[in-house]
Amino acid sequence: MPLAGASDFDVIIVGGGPVGLLLACLLKQQGQRIRVVERRTGPITHSAAIGITPPSLQILDKLGLAEEFVSGGVKVRDCFVHGQRGRLGCVSFREIPDERRYILSLPQAATIAILQNHLGQEHIEAGCEVGYVRQQADGCEVQAGGRRLTARYVVACDGSRSSVRSILGMRAPGRSYDCHFVMGDFVDRSGLGDEAHLFFTADGSVESFPLPGGQRRWVVQTETRMERPPPGLVSQLARWRTGIDVPVADQLNESVFTPRKFNCDRYYDGRVIFCGDAAHGMSPIGGQGMNTGFADAEFLAEILTRSEPLKLLPAYDRCRRKAVKTAIFRAEWGMWLGTWRGRARSLVRDFILKHLFCQGPVARRMGAFYAMLTIPFNTLKRVPASRLEPRTLDTAS
Numbered sequence: 001m002p003l004a005g006a007s008d009f010d011v012i013i014v015g016g017g018p019v020g021l022l023l024a025c026l027l028k029q030q031g032q033r034i035r036v037v038e039r040r041t042g043p044i045t046h047s048a049a050i051g052i053t054p055p056s057l058q059i060l061d062k063l064g065l066a067e068e069f070v071s072g073g074v075k076v077r078d079c080f081v082h083g084q085r086g087r088l089g090c091v092s093f094r095e096i097p098d099e100r101r102y103i104l105s106l107p108q109a110a111t112i113a114i115l116q117n118h119l120g121q122e123h124i125e126a127g128c129e130v131g132y133v134r135q136q137a138d139g140c141e142v143q144a145g146g147r148r149l150t151a152r153y154v155v156a157c158d159g160s161r162s163s164v165r166s167i168l169g170m171r172a173p174g175r176s177y178d179c180h181f182v183m184g185d186f187v188d189r190s191g192l193g194d195e196a197h198l199f200f201t202a203d204g205s206v207e208s209f210p211l212p213g214g215q216r217r218w219v220v221q222t223e224t225r226m227e228r229p230p231p232g233l234v235s236q237l238a239r240w241r242t243g244i245d246v247p248v249a250d251q252l253n254e255s256v257f258t259p260r261k262f263n264c265d266r267y268y269d270g271r272v273i274f275c276g277d278a279a280h281g282m283s284p285i286g287g288q289g290m291n292t293g294f295a296d297a298e299f300l301a302e303i304l305t306r307s308e309p310l311k312l313l314p315a316y317d318r319c320r321r322k323a324v325k326t327a328i329f330r331a332e333w334g335m336w337l338g339t340w341r342g343r344a345r346s347l348v349r350d351f352i353l354k355h356l357f358c359q360g361p362v363a364r365r366m367g368a369f370y371a372m373l374t375i376p377f378n379t380l381k382r383v384p385a386s387r388l389e390p391r392t393l394d395t396a397s
Contacts, residue, residue: 089358174262
């Protein structure tokens with residue numbers, strides 16, 4: 001059954017996080033009528049994604065925003081790795097094959113603010129819960145905030161617990177990992193500068209990353225999940241495992257997470273498409289999740305502005321699924337090695353990290369690896385034109 005009359009929008013995007021906003025900006029640039037519906041009414045206050053890789057900056061270049069991002073963030077050019085017996089080596093981004101030889105550190109709240117400002121508030125409806133999503137022959141109907149909206153396509157960018165995914169009954173097989181973390185941002189008095197530092201000890205890992213504005217993020221591994229960590233836990237564990245004083249009074253926020261992975265059976269169902277964390281999830285260790293979503297958004301924006309988007313959705317599913325599987329594997333592998341506990345396993349890990357990844361010929365490739373330059377289809381430029389040829393949809397779509 002067709003929609004009654006013309007649709008309100010070309011694309012409705014459910015979710016106003018970084019991925020949904022980037023997609024909206026790319027579609028708006030191409031003249032699409034878009035609307036972002038977002039449940040939140042204010043900025044996020046918890047610690048979230050901070051790392052932006054060179055491929056993502058290439059995507060932001062399309063909007064003329066990359067330099068605004070860079071000017072507001074911290075350029076991380078070196079990541080020092082420490083083991084049970086001291087420093088093991090360094091993963092450097094100074095020689096990676098890209099014009100931007102660094103990982104940009106920028107809090108997710110700042111990323112959202114820049115993208116919101118570029119998009120314009122008139123394209124965003126905040127405080128909107130999605131009640132239903134219904135499909136017709138030529139479009140979709142969405143109930144958002146008590147209103148009925150129509151569009152040619154709906155894109156779910158509403159996170160790992162996607163309400164759209166639940167409404168459609170889309171399966172997302174996955175599991176939680178048996179490791180747990182608490183992280184917090186602090187006023188930085190460490191003297192570590194713009195460097196990232198990873199500490200792998202027999203008692204658990206500690207990760208430390210610079211943030212703009214004289215702040216620093218500390219992430220500590222815990223033995224069990226702590227819904228309400230005792231006050232000062234991050235400071236205590238960071239000091240115990242690294243020897244660096246991280247004053248409790250300098251802590252600005254705190255988050256608890258247990259990494260999980262999942263991958264939707266398909267990244268689209270008819271005219272409803274899944275993008276970013278609504279489509280897939282991976283361990284945040286290594287910072288690949290948001291950047292993978294940015295690549296989803298770029299690919300999808302290209303498809304939705306072509307003449308036969310429906311016939312190109314299988315290409316979106318195939319290419320992005322291949323990229324996601326690679327990213328999930330890398331994040332999983334890095335977390336598996338980094339969360340080993342106990343003295344014997346820590347000494348084995350020290351040997352592996354020092355002799356295989358922090359020194360010698362392999363070490364020179366690690367920068368490009370962690371900068372996501374070796375992920376398949378990390379930008380649209382790396383998608384062969386043949387992959388974007390229309391194909392007939394299968395009967396399930």
